[in-house]
Amino acid sequence: MNSSQHTPCASAKAAPPQCAKRILLIEDDGDIAALLSRHLNDSGAQVKHVTSGESGLELIGTSNWDLVILDLGLPGIDGIDVAAKIKQLRPSLPIMVVTARSSELDRVSGLDAGADDYVIKPFSMLELVARVRAVFRRLDNQEAKVSDRALVAGDLVLDLDTHAVLIHGKSIALTAREFGLLGEFVAHPGKVFRRGELLERVWGTQYEGYRHTVNTHINRLRAKIELDPHNPNYIQTVWGVGYKLKN
Ligand code: CA
Numbered sequence: 001m002n003s004s005q006h007t008p009c010a011s012a013k014a015a016p017p018q019c020a021k022r023i024l025l026i027e028d029d030g031d032i033a034a035l036l037s038r039h040l041n042d043s044g045a046q047v048k049h050v051t052s053g054e055s056g057l058e059l060i061g062t063s064n065w066d067l068v069i070l071d072l073g074l075p076g077i078d079g080i081d082v083a084a085k086i087k088q089l090r091p092s093l094p095i096m097v098v099t100a101r102s103s104e105l106d107r108v109s110g111l112d113a114g115a116d117d118y119v120i121k122p123f124s125m126l127e128l129v130a131r132v133r134a135v136f137r138r139l140d141n142q143e144a145k146v147s148d149r150a151l152v153a154g155d156l157v158l159d160l161d162t163h164a165v166l167i168h169g170k171s172i173a174l175t176a177r178e179f180g181l182l183g184e185f186v187a188h189p190g191k192v193f194r195r196g197e198l199l200e201r202v203w204g205t206q207y208e209g210y211r212h213t214v215n216t217h218i219n220r221l222r223a224k225i226e227l228d229p230h231n232p233n234y235i236q237t238v239w240g241v242g243y244k245l246k247n
Contacts, residue, residue: 023045023046023068024050024060024065025068026053027070032071033049036128039126046067060090065093066092066093068086069070070096070097071098085230092169092170096116096132096135098123099121149161151183152186155167179191181218193244194241198242
C-alpha cells in the first residue's frame with residue numbers, strides 16, 4: 001500500500017505504477033489467459049492469473065484488486081459459485097465474466113449477485129480490453145467525487161474535507177477519533193506507531209493511563225473497516241510495540 005495526496009489515475013496507460021489497475025484473472029485455459037494477460041498488461045493494468053476458483057478466492061483478500069475477470073467453466077468450484085463468494089467477500093469489487101457462447105449464456109443471466117459485465121467466447125481482445133476500460137472509467141468517476149484533499153492507501157480513501165471514508169468506493173461511517181486514528185496510519189503507511197504516540201497525535205495527551213483507550217478504538221475501527229477484524233488486512237498489531245498500516 002502506498003499513500004499520497006489523491007491524484008486521479010484516469011489514464012491507465014500514462015498512469016504511474018501505483019495507479020495501475022490490478023486485475024485478478026481466473027481462467028483455466030492457458031492460451032486465452034496468456035493472450036488476455038498480454039493485452040491487459042499492454043493497456044497499463046497489472047494482471048495476476050490463476051487457473052481455478054479455489055486459487056482465486058484465496059487471493060481475493062490479499063490485494064486491492066480493481067477487477068476480477070472470471071471464466072465460468074472452471075475445474076473445481078463452479079464459476080457462478082466463485083462469483084457469489086467474491087461478492088460476499090468484496091461486495092464492491094467488479095466482476096467481468098467470460099463464458100462460452102451457447103452453453104453458459106443462460107447461466108450468466110441467472111447471476112443476480114455476480115457479474116457486472118460479461119463477454120461471450122470467442123471474443124475479440126480489443127473488445128474485451130475496451131470493456132475493461134469502461135469498468136475502470138466507472139470506478140474512476142466514483143472516485144472523482146472525493147475532494148482533492150484526500151489521503152489514499154490502496155483501496156482506502158480518506159477525504160480530509162468531508163471526513164468521508166471510502167473502502168473500495170463504499171462509504172464507511174467513522175467517529176472523529178476513529179477518523180483521526182485511521183488518518184495517522186494512512187498518512188504514514190508502514191510506520192509502526194507506539195500506543196503513546198497515537199495518544200499524543202490523536203487525543204493530544206501523553207497520560208499513560210489512557211493507553212487502553214487506543215486499543216479500544218483500534219478494535220472499533222477494525223470492526224468497521226476490516227472484513228475479518230481478528231485477521232486484519234489494514235491495521236496490524238506489531239507485538240510489543242504498537243500498530244501499523246499493512247503495506
Ligand atoms: Ca474454462
